[in-house]
Amino acid sequence: MNHTQFNGFLLEGFLNLNDLRILLFFCFLSTFLLTLAGNMLVILLVQCHTRLHTPMYLFITNLSFLEIWYTMTTAPKLLAILLTKDNRISYEWCFAQLYMFHGLGMTECALLAVMAFDRCMAICNPLRYTSIMNERMCRALAILSWTFGFFASLIPTTLTHKVPLCGPHYIDHYFCDLAPLLALACTDTSFTSAMNSSVIGFATMFNLVFIIVMYISIIWSIMKLRSNTGRMKAFSTCSSHLIVVVMFYSTAFTVYATPKGSWPTSYDKLIAVVYTIVTPMLNPIIYTLRNNEVRIALKETIQSKRVTLKLC
Numbered sequence: 001m002n003h004t005q006f007n008g009f010l011l012e013g014f015l016n017l018n019d020l021r022i023l024l025f026f027c028f029l030s031t032f033l034l035t036l037a038g039n040m041l042v043i044l045l046v047q048c049h050t051r052l053h054t055p056m057y058l059f060i061t062n063l064s065f066l067e068i069w070y071t072m073t074t075a076p077k078l079l080a081i082l083l084t085k086d087n088r089i090s091y092e093w094c095f096a097q098l099y100m101f102h103g104l105g106m107t108e109c110a111l112l113a114v115m116a117f118d119r120c121m122a123i124c125n126p127l128r129y130t131s132i133m134n135e136r137m138c139r140a141l142a143i144l145s146w147t148f149g150f151f152a153s154l155i156p157t158t159l160t161h162k163v164p165l166c167g168p169h170y171i172d173h174y175f176c177d178l179a180p181l182l183a184l185a186c187t188d189t190s191f192t193s194a195m196n197s198s199v200i201g202f203a204t205m206f207n208l209v210f211i212i213v214m215y216i217s218i219i220w221s222i223m224k225l226r227s228n229t230g231r232m233k234a235f236s237t238c239s240s241h242l243i244v245v246v247m248f249y250s251t252a253f254t255v256y257a258t259p260k261g262s263w264p265t266s267y268d269k270l271i272a273v274v275y276t277i278v279t280p281m282l283n284p285i286i287y288t289l290r291n292n293e294v295r296i297a298l299k300e301t302i303q304s305k306r307v308t309l310k311l312c
Contacts, residue, residue: 013081025082038284039064049297055133067280094176107149113207116214156196251275
């Protein structure tokens with residue numbers, strides 16, 4: 001079937017859990033709203049408090065902005081399927097969703113690598129940190145991360161778009177991803193799958209290796225500190241970032257690095273929920289609760305709001 005005859009796809013969603021449809025809807029809706037509120041709060045706190053106008057918080061703001069769009073790419077359609085049972089998705093929106101999802105995912109890989117570089121410069125070169133990580137450098141690194149992610153995403157999206165798809169156009173997932181789409185192909189997709197894996201693999205592994213190298217340098221510098229207090233303080237500035245890296249890469253590798261058919265597709269969907277909905281909700285919590293400067297800024301904001309309300 002060619003593209004001119006094709007109208008759209010049908011997303012299975014969580015059809016096997018149809019009896020729990022309403023419960024799932026409210027669970028995912030609550031998580032979705034918390035994700036939006038948490039990440040928006042981080043962005044507002046950084047913008048409103050001058051003490052947070054530092055390179056680290058510039059990248060955290062970028063990450064929070066990314067997480068908002070990341071969850072917006074998949075969650076609204078999932079909620080619509082659960083609420084209305086309308087599992088149709090147009091051909092255009094399906095591939096737009098595919099492009100946005102992987103573009104944002106690869107941008108997050110790059111941002112996490114840039115954040116590791118920032119922490120490495122802060123700990124390994126503290127005297128030169130402000131001159132190295134100046135405003136111009138930080139903005140350039142942020143722009144480079146976004147450009148890299150969305151440029152790299154063009155390759156798997158374009159290759160998958162060119163594959164002829166056969167009916168029925170029934171996608172065994174709750175959003176359009178590479179493997180479920182290629183499962184509908186009329187022809188052999190080994191070359192396309194290999195190219196997609198190569199691009200995504202390079203984007204993730206290059207950034208992961210870079211992060212590992214940065215943390216080796218960080219650990220080496222921390223071990224040279226004489227006081228335990230200094231070591232703990234230095235490590236505490238990296239702990240939140242390290243937790244986010246572990247969460248992001250562990251779920252990504254579980255889905256994209258394991259052989260296809262290793263487990264039922266329902267497992268893939270559940271893991272996808274973790275990195276598309278749960279992880280974006282946890283990231284602002286990790287950065288807020290584990291970061292003293294953000295907690296202070298949050299307390300000041302709450303206190304100022306209380307004073308304003310009393311005066312009114």
